[in-house]
Amino acid sequence: MLAKRIIPCLDVKDGRVVKGIEFKGLRDAGDPVELAATYDRQGADELVYLDISASLEGRRTLVEVVRKTAAEVFIPLTVGGGIRDLEDIRNLLAAGADKVSINTAAVDNPDLIRQAAERFGSQCVVVAIDARRVPGQEGWEVVTHGGTKPRGLDVRAWAEKVTALGAGEILLTSMDMDGGKKGYDLALTAMVAREVSVPVIASGGAGSLEDIGRVLTEGQADAALAASIFHYQQYTVNDVKSYLRDLGVTVRFES
Amino acid sequence: MIAIIDYGAGNLHSVQKGFEKVGAKATVTSDPGQVAAARAVVLPGVGSYGLAMQSLERLGLTRVLTDVIRGGKHFLGICLGLQVLLEGSEEALGSTGLGIIPGRVRRFPGGLKVPHMGWNQLYFARQDPLFEGVEPGAWFYFVHSYYADPRDEEWVLGRADYGVPFTAALGKGNVRAVQFHPEKSGRLGLKVLANFVGLMN
Numbered sequence: 045m046l047a048k049r050i051i052p053c054l055d056v057k058d059g060r061v062v063k064g065i066e067f068k069g070l071r072d073a074g075d076p077v078e079l080a081a082t083y084d085r086q087g088a089d090e091l092v093y094l095d096i097s098a099s100l101e102g103r104r105t106l107v108e109v110v111r112k113t114a115a116e117v118f119i120p121l122t123v124g125g126g127i128r129d130l131e132d133i134r135n136l137l138a139a140g141a142d143k144v145s146i147n148t149a150a151v152d153n154p155d156l157i158r159q160a161a162e163r164f165g166s167q168c169v170v171v172a173i174d175a176r177r178v179p180g181q182e183g184w185e186v187v188t189h190g191g192t193k194p195r196g197l198d199v200r201a202w203a204e205k206v207t208a209l210g211a212g213e214i215l216l217t218s219m220d221m222d223g224g225k226k227g228y229d230l231a232l233t234a235m236v237a238r239e240v241s242v243p244v245i246a247s248g249g250a251g252s253l254e255d256i257g258r259v260l261t262e263g264q265a266d267a268a269l270a271a272s273i274f275h276y277q278q279y280t281v282n283d284v285k286s287y288l289r290d291l292g293v294t295v296r297f298e299s
Numbered sequence: 300m301i302a303i304i305d306y307g308a309g310n311l312h313s314v315q316k317g318f319e320k321v322g323a324k325a326t327v328t329s330d331p332g333q334v335a336a337a338r339a340v341v342l343p344g345v346g347s348y349g350l351a352m353q354s355l356e357r358l359g360l361t362r363v364l365t366d367v368i369r370g371g372k373h374f375l376g377i378c379l380g381l382q383v384l385l386e387g388s389e390e391a392l393g394s395t396g397l398g399i400i401p402g403r404v405r406r407f408p409g410g411l412k413v414p415h416m417g418w419n420q421l422y423f424a425r426q427d428p429l430f431e432g433v434e435p436g437a438w439f440y441f442v443h444s445y446y447a448d449p450r451d452e453e454w455v456l457g458r459a460d461y462g463v464p465f466t467a468a469l470g471k472g473n474v475r476a477v478q479f480h481p482e483k484s485g486r487l488g489l490k491v492l493a494n495f496v497g498l499m500n
Contacts, residue, residue: 045460047418047438084485089418115316120440120483140312142483165346167414167442212414243416266417296418296438298486 047296048260049089049267050284051245052274054079056125057096059105063275076109080117083274086281088119089296092145092215092269095125103132107139114140124172124215133160137168145215147172148188151195151202154209161210170245171211175199175232176219184232191219199232200239207240214240215269218248225251225272233263245269253279253287260293301325301496302337304364304380306344306354314343314377317482321493331363339373339499340364342380343482345442348404349391351379361397368399368474373498375429376476381469382447384476390445400469400476402449408463414444415461421468421479424455429468429475429494437487439479441467446478 055062060074067073070082080091093113095106103126110123123136124145133144150157150171160169174191175184186197203214216236218229228249237244246265250256256268273279285295303314305327318325318341325341326333334340342364344351355361368374376384385396388404396404407413418438423430439459446465449455456475457468467478475495481488 045419046415049417111312114313115319118313118317118320118482118488119485138312140316142313167345167416213416241412242414243412266412298438 045294046266047089047294048265048288049245050087050256050281050288050295051090051092051267051269052083052088052281053092053094053247053269053271055096055271056093056106056109058099058102059097059109062096063271067275068277077112077116080113080121083281084117084119087285087296087298088281089267090120090122091117092122092124094145095123097126107135110136110139110141122170122215124170129156130159130163133164137164141168143168143170143213145170145172147174150206151186151188151197154205157206157209157211161212166210166212166242169211170213170215171206172215172217173199173202173206173236174217174219175229177229177232184235187219191222200235203236203240207242211242213243213245215245215247221249222247224249227251227255228259228263228265228268230258230263233259233265237264237266243267253284256284257288257291257293260288261291300337301339301341302334303327303341303343304334304360305329306351306358306360311343313480313482314341317489317492318496321489321496323492323496329358329360331359334360334363335367337367337372339375339495340367341375341377341495342383343377344379344383346379347390348379348382348388348396348445349394351383352391352394352396355383365397365399368397371473373495374474375495376474377482378443378478378480381476381478382445384469384474385447385449388445399474400447400449400454401451402447402454404445405448406445407461407465411462414442416442418484419459419461419467419479421457421459423457424452427456427468427470427475428498429470429477429491430457431494431497432490433487439467439477439481439484439488441479443478
């Protein structure tokens with residue numbers, strides 16, 4: 045049986061980790077490779093690097109970081125943040141990323157999803173959807189630019205469309221819950237998970253073990269992404285998985 | 300030296316780094332001469348069946364692959380590199396596979412999330428040195444939409460279950476192939492790569 049996945053997300057800027065740099069027990073807690081290796085040892089099922097560099101130089105550095113990570117850490121790695129075109133995707137995959145996550149560029153130019161899926165295969169094309177509840181209405185809308193820019197797209201319709209275009213996975217972030225540590229948006233996650241035929245990674249709002257358990261059961265997510273609870277060492281990945289196992293959720297342990 | 304065949308299909312970097320991590324020398328190549336001269340051959344790959352067969356043909360690799368496999372060289376197919384060993388696939392009805400393993404490649408039935416993406420458990424149909432030190436039920440990382448359906452049970456090394464049981468590892472004699480990605484399956488994946496290296500010695 046397929047296991048539910050636990051995915052730590054590392055924010056990387058100019059080749060350095062920018063959150064959780066007070067992580068204890070590392071020689072250089074700002075080094076993404078060292079943090080990635082630590083999460084691998086804790087039992088992470090995959091890793092996500094989110095690049096928040098603003099400069100071209102920062103992006104070049106990211107490719108190097110991916111290359112170093114792929115030589116040290118042998119679990120799947122998804123890289124997202126600022127990917128604009130097929131060339132960006134090709135560079136990251138060639139450096140050792142297994143999947144790329146496309147967000148704003150997919151909204152600006154949905155055909156990029158189709159092109160990337162055709163060229164590199166759906167299995168490496170993740171579409172990241174940032175969703176926000178529409179004030180005073182039912183449903184959720186797609187936002188970009190850190191949640192500041194509504195794009196006039198309904199999340200349900202957009203999720204269906206990106207899947208039809210060839211996305212192999214959806215990374216779904218609730219911008220309402222992100223950073224709040226009060227739990228994932230379960231209704232949003234369940235709606236998208238039921239709607240699409242590809243795996244859904246839930247993101248935004250993890251604050252406790254219970255939150256992760258709920259999004260993988262009630263929320264019907266295939267995977268849960270979390271950042272701060274791991275970076276600030278509130279829990280290890282292994283803590284989360286032990287909790288999930290006791291809850292009856294299928295998770296992977298390396299025997 | 301291990302030849303990792305480059306036919307434009309997916310992430311070869313990780314496979315090479317995986318072998319390096321377990322202390323083996325592996326070269327990424329699309330040169331038929333280098334493949335023929337290698338001590339062992341690895342055919343990795345993700346992507347589409349039809350394009351893979353076209354690329355192998357165009358690079359002059361189908362013949363050398365068949366020769367090295369029939370000649371008894373240790374061979375490991377990974378993911379798509381497993382599937383092309385069969386006679387054909389529902390993914391590309393017009394393409395002919397290498398036909399080393401009798402049988403075909405089928406799509407997962409409707410109602411399942413496809414691709415089958417993530418960690419699943421491997422159970423063994425019989426013992427093989429490739430899985431020495433790997434417990435039944437160990438977790439490996441899969442990403443695929445099609446699976447091998449071999450005609451002869453004697454080829455089946457292991458199975459996994461995704462709503463339907465499917466063949467996840469095949470092998471006979473010098474030929475071994477896995478549907479999962481050992482280069483992405485953490486410590487146990489590296490153990491499988493190390494076991495393959497061990498076959499050469």
